[in-house]
Structures are given as structure tokens and as C-alpha cells.
Amino acid sequence: MPVAQTAQKKWPLSQVIKWLAIGLLACLTGYLIVLMYAQGEYLFAVLALLLSSTGLYIYGNRRAYSWRYVYPGLAGMSLFVLFPLICTIAIAFTNYSSTNQLTFERAQSVLMEREYEGGKALNFALYPAGDRWQLTLTSSDNSEVLVSPPFAFNASSPQTLTMLPQAAPAGDKAGLRVITQNRLALGQLMAKLPDGEMLRMSSLHQFSGTQSLYQLNKENQQLTNAQTGVVYRPNKETGFYQAINAQGEWQAEKLSPGFTVGIGWKNFLRVLHDEGIQKPFLSIFVWTIVFALLTVVLTVAVGMVLACVVQWEDLKGKAVYRILLILPYAVPAFISILIFKGLFNQSFGEINLMLNALFGIKPSWFSDPWTAKGMIILVNTWLGYPYMMILCMGLLKAIPDDLYEASAMDGATPMQNFFCITLPLMIKPLTPLMIASFAFNFNNFVLIQLLTNGGPDMLGTTTPAGHTDLLVSYTYRIAFEGGGGQDFGLAAAIATLIFLLVGMLAIVNLKASRMKFD
CATH class of the missing domain: 2.40.430.10 (D-maltodextrin-binding protein, MBP)
Known part of the structure; x- marks a missing residue:
């Protein structure tokens, strides 16, 4: 009997390997978390600790068996969606920039090393x-x-x-x-x-x-220049060591590098009250919505019409036409964009050469705001219609032929068939895809960056802004191309506003589509 009980207590080899692997994984993740914490990545270390401990519990406990299939998706969403979003929102409430990247302790250490x-x-x-x-x-x-x-x-x-x-x-x-x-x-x-x-x-x-060069007073964290005797005090509002006079009043001189401090809602208030930011922001916001809407309407219209044409039974060589019309979708977008950039060149582009030969005009595609916007919409329609055409071709197959036969008996014309049968039956399943297309084009950074880089530039702005910039490219230019320093805090504030705007627009679109099609 004791021998049988001893045999029952022995763990199978699979269980031993399982717990050994869990133990090794726990040690590895613990080591990595300690490294992240030591390097000052506190938020990422906390997130890694939560995800790793939750994962080890789920895969090591039989009672949490059902969560094993959900956990990878939740962990991925937390790591790649929620965490960057939380970090972006947190940065929006700070003065984080190219001149204020360090913590206070690190900035003080750099100054003390001089x-x-x-x-x-x-x-x-x-x-x-x-x-x-x-x-x-x-x-x-x-x-x-x-x-x-x-x-x-x-x-x-x-x-x-x-x-x-x-x-x-x-x-x-x-x-x-x-x-x-x-x-x-x-x-x-x-x-x-x-x-x-x-x-x-x-x-x-x-x-x-x-x-x-500097002597530190540990009581009040003041620095004194050993050569000039000037006293500097950390300014928690600006994030710099700033000179003070004998009365303790702030002077203009600041020491770089600065440090990151919380500034509350100042970045958001700058967007609302600073005219050099407010005017380009509102103009770019309106253009972004118009661009996304026109792109969706034109791509759906062109794609739907072409899908109806290539599905026409009497059309000969339908397979060839389908291949040719789908080719723009097969070519990488950035290659097509760069080709169009050359075609629209004002001096040497083939488009202007043909327009000049036929009509005697040479539009300024890249220097005039309106022609630049028209060029962008044309190029984006070319890039987007094949996707909509493929969707419409599939939806056309789902429409019963009986409807067209009944309409033919009533003497309906092809245009009446399209607007009374084809369009109503296709627009409902297309609505979610149209909303997704709107959201994608709302943040279509690659097209703007490669084709116009936001140009032509707006004048009289305090931040770099162009007439063809979308909100996402405008945010990028503030973050990485600012003349007075890369202002990541302001860029994060605008990115947060973009997130809220896109979310509200998506909710409005979804509610509108429900009211229309329920």
C-alpha cells in the first residue's frame, strides 16, 4: 500500500517539463522586468509584470483553462494598442521635447559632468x-x-x-x-x-x-557656475535650470539639457488658443475630413461602376479587363505614389507635357494649394478603387438574377436597374467597409509624406504646417520637423485629439448606418 501511494504521488514527465518551462520563463521575465525598472522604464516594467504574471497564472492553473485562448489576443492588444495609447496621452500632459527629454536627476547629472x-x-x-x-x-x-x-x-x-x-x-x-x-x-x-x-x-x-563647471547645493538643488558665480535653480514649470538674480527672480538664461515636467492642459490649450496653431489645425482638420469623404465616395463610385462593367455578360475579354483593372492594387502603394510624383512634375512630368500640348496649360501641382489637393485625391482614387471593385464584384454575384429578369419584364432601363436594384443591395454590406476606409484615409500618412510632404507650406504659423497636410502628417511634422525643437508633447496632444475625433466620427457613422438600414 505505501508503495502504491508513492507511485501515485509521482508527477508525470510532461508535468515536470511544464513547470520547469514555467519556472524558467518566470525567471527570464523577472530579470527583464528588473532591467527595465533599473533603466527608468517604470510604466513598461509594470505592464510587463502584469502581463507575465497573468500569463503564468493562466497557463499554470487548470481552473483558468478557458482563458488560454483569449489571453494572447488580450495581451497583444494591451501591449501594442493600449500601452502606446496610454503613453501618448501621458506625454500630452508634459513638456517632453528634443530639449526636455531627460528626467530631472539625469539632466542634473549631465550638467554636473561638465x-x-x-x-x-x-x-x-x-x-x-x-x-x-x-x-x-x-x-x-x-x-x-x-x-x-x-x-x-x-x-x-x-x-x-x-x-x-x-x-x-x-x-x-x-x-x-x-x-x-x-x-x-x-x-x-x-x-x-x-x-x-x-x-x-x-x-x-x-x-x-x-x-x-557647476557646484551643487543639495539642500535646494541649486547649481552655481564656478567661473561666473551665476546661480541656477530648477524651474518646475519650464523644465530647465534657469538663472536667478540676488532677489531670487527668474532670468532669461537657461541651461540645456532640460528635464521633463508635467504641464497639465497647456498643450491642449495651445491648440485652442494659439492662433499660429489654431488656424492651421482647424484648416487641416476640415481638409482631412473632406479628403477622407471624397476618397471614400470616389473609390466606391469608380469601383462599383467598373465592377458592373466587367460583370457584363456581353463584354468580350472580361478576364483581361479584370487583370488590368486590379493591377494598381497589386503594385506596392509607395511605388505608385513615387511614379505619380514624377508624372505630375511641373516642368518635366508627362501630364503637364500633354496638357500643355493639348490646351496650353501647365498646372502648378505642387505649389498651388488647390491643384495639389486635387492631385492627391486623384492619386488616392487610383490607389483605392481596385479594392472597392473587387468587393463590388463579389457582392454583384450575390444579387439574385430573378430581380433583373422581373425588372426587364417591367421595361426597366439599365440605369434604373442600377439605382433601384444594384445600388441599394450593395450599399448596405459596403457600409462597414466604407467606414473602415474613411478611418484609414483619415490617417493616410504615407500618401501625403511621399507625394507632397504636406506642401505647399502655410505662412504665418508657429508650427510647420502645409495645405495638403492631414492631421497625422501635421502631427509628425510637429514632432520631428519643428524649427524650434521637436515638440513631442504638443504632437501627443494633437494625436490624442485625432484619436478622439476619429472615435467620435466612427460612432456617428455607425449610428447613422444603423438608423438607415435597421
């Missing part, structure tokens, strides 16, 4: 000592000569050489070529003088003393 040359300056020379070298420091009047013990060049790690007063080594000193070739290694050297002063290479001929 040094200036001060104290003693001695001429240096290098003398060979077998396969090694000796450093010699001499004063300008040759009254002081200091020599280091033999050392080897090492550009990857710092070295401290203890300098001793003695005669210079015999032999020829190294030339300027050797010094130049080993400049990185010489920059790692610290020469310690007999009085304890530390010198480092300051030029190709001298070693000089260096001192910290």
Missing part, C-alpha cells in the same frame, strides 16, 4: 619604452619635468598615471602623427601630479587641470 580648464597647464611629450610608452610633462620654462611609468595605450578604459619628478627619458620623442593616431587613448589618461592635482589632455601639446 568641466572647464583651470589650474596648471603643462606641455607633454611621449617617449617609447620598448613596446610601451612614457608620458613626460614639462613646464613652459622647463623648470619642472615629470615622467610617468611605462604604460600601454587603451582607448576603451581610463588610466591614471602617477607623475614623478625625474629627468626626461633618453631617445627621440614621438611625433605629432603618433599623438594624433592615439588621440582617443590619450584622452583616457589622467596624470596625477605629486601635489595630487589631476591633469588631462586638453590639446595636442598640453595637459591641463579640469574642474567641475
Whole structure:
């Protein structure tokens, strides 16, 4: 009996392998989480901890068996959708930019590492000592000569050489070529003088003393410039160490790099109240909606008409026409866009050459706002109609032939068949796809970036903006092309507004389609 009980307590090999794998995975994820936390990625570390612990519980507990099939999708959505969205919204409430990227502690550390040359300056020379070298420091009047013990060049790690007063080594000193070739290694050297002063290479001929440029007062976190005596205090509103006068009032001088601070709703208020941002934002918002709507209408119209044509029974060579009409969908979009960019070239493009030969006009496709917008709509219609045509071809197959036979008996014309039978029966299943197409074109960054880059530019704006910019490309230009610095906080605020606008428009469209087709 004891032997049987012992045999029953033994785990099968599959269970041992399972728990061993779970244990190894737990150790690995724990190590990665600690690394992320140590590097300051607190939010990502917390998310990774939650996802990994939840996953280990689900796959290690039989009572949570049903969640094993749902968890990968939920984890992926949390990691790739919710987390970036939360980070974007969080950045929108900060001054995060190219000048304010660091934490306060890191920015203070960078400033404290700055040094200036001060104290003693001695001429240096290098003398060979077998396969090694000796450093010699001499004063300008040759009254002081200091020599280091033999050392080897090492550009990857710092070295401290203890300098001793003695005669210079015999032999020829190294030339300027050797010094130049080993400049990185010489920059790692610290020469310690007999009085304890530390010198480092300051030029190709001298070693000089260096001192910290700023002195830190740990009580109030103030920095004092050791050369000028100017006092700097961290400004929690602007995210910079800023100079103050004797009365403690802020001065204009700021130290870079700055640090990231929370600024509340200021980025959103800038969009609403700053005319240099408000006017281009509203103009671009209206153009974005018009562009998305026109694209959906034109692509559906062209695709539906062509689908009806290629499905016409009396049409010969239907297979060839279908292949030719679907080709734009098969070619990568960025290649088609770049080809169109060349075709619409004002001076050498084939389109302007033909228009000039036929009508004597050469439109300014890239410099005039209206022609640029028309060009974008034409190109996007060309890129989008094959998808709609394929959908309509499938939907046409689902329409019963009896309806057309009955309409033929009543003497209906082809146009009446289209508007009374074909269109009503196709528009309902197309509605969700049209809404998805609207959302996609609302954020069609690739087309704008490759074709016009948002141009022609608007004048009198405080942020880079163009007449053909969509909200997404406008946000990109603020984030990465701002003349006064990359303003990621403002870009995140606009991205948050885009998310809310697209969400509201999608809800309105869905409700409208339900009311129409229920």
C-alpha cells in the first residue's frame, strides 16, 4: 500500500517539463522586468509584470483553462494598442521635447559632468619604452619635468598615471602623427601630479587641470557656475535650470539639457488658443475630413461602376479587363505614389507635357494649394478603387438574377436597374467597409509624406504646417520637423485629439448606418 501511494504521488514527465518551462520563463521575465525598472522604464516594467504574471497564472492553473485562448489576443492588444495609447496621452500632459527629454536627476547629472580648464597647464611629450610608452610633462620654462611609468595605450578604459619628478627619458620623442593616431587613448589618461592635482589632455601639446563647471547645493538643488558665480535653480514649470538674480527672480538664461515636467492642459490649450496653431489645425482638420469623404465616395463610385462593367455578360475579354483593372492594387502603394510624383512634375512630368500640348496649360501641382489637393485625391482614387471593385464584384454575384429578369419584364432601363436594384443591395454590406476606409484615409500618412510632404507650406504659423497636410502628417511634422525643437508633447496632444475625433466620427457613422438600414 505505501508503495502504491508513492507511485501515485509521482508527477508525470510532461508535468515536470511544464513547470520547469514555467519556472524558467518566470525567471527570464523577472530579470527583464528588473532591467527595465533599473533603466527608468517604470510604466513598461509594470505592464510587463502584469502581463507575465497573468500569463503564468493562466497557463499554470487548470481552473483558468478557458482563458488560454483569449489571453494572447488580450495581451497583444494591451501591449501594442493600449500601452502606446496610454503613453501618448501621458506625454500630452508634459513638456517632453528634443530639449526636455531627460528626467530631472539625469539632466542634473549631465550638467554636473561638465568641466572647464583651470589650474596648471603643462606641455607633454611621449617617449617609447620598448613596446610601451612614457608620458613626460614639462613646464613652459622647463623648470619642472615629470615622467610617468611605462604604460600601454587603451582607448576603451581610463588610466591614471602617477607623475614623478625625474629627468626626461633618453631617445627621440614621438611625433605629432603618433599623438594624433592615439588621440582617443590619450584622452583616457589622467596624470596625477605629486601635489595630487589631476591633469588631462586638453590639446595636442598640453595637459591641463579640469574642474567641475557647476557646484551643487543639495539642500535646494541649486547649481552655481564656478567661473561666473551665476546661480541656477530648477524651474518646475519650464523644465530647465534657469538663472536667478540676488532677489531670487527668474532670468532669461537657461541651461540645456532640460528635464521633463508635467504641464497639465497647456498643450491642449495651445491648440485652442494659439492662433499660429489654431488656424492651421482647424484648416487641416476640415481638409482631412473632406479628403477622407471624397476618397471614400470616389473609390466606391469608380469601383462599383467598373465592377458592373466587367460583370457584363456581353463584354468580350472580361478576364483581361479584370487583370488590368486590379493591377494598381497589386503594385506596392509607395511605388505608385513615387511614379505619380514624377508624372505630375511641373516642368518635366508627362501630364503637364500633354496638357500643355493639348490646351496650353501647365498646372502648378505642387505649389498651388488647390491643384495639389486635387492631385492627391486623384492619386488616392487610383490607389483605392481596385479594392472597392473587387468587393463590388463579389457582392454583384450575390444579387439574385430573378430581380433583373422581373425588372426587364417591367421595361426597366439599365440605369434604373442600377439605382433601384444594384445600388441599394450593395450599399448596405459596403457600409462597414466604407467606414473602415474613411478611418484609414483619415490617417493616410504615407500618401501625403511621399507625394507632397504636406506642401505647399502655410505662412504665418508657429508650427510647420502645409495645405495638403492631414492631421497625422501635421502631427509628425510637429514632432520631428519643428524649427524650434521637436515638440513631442504638443504632437501627443494633437494625436490624442485625432484619436478622439476619429472615435467620435466612427460612432456617428455607425449610428447613422444603423438608423438607415435597421
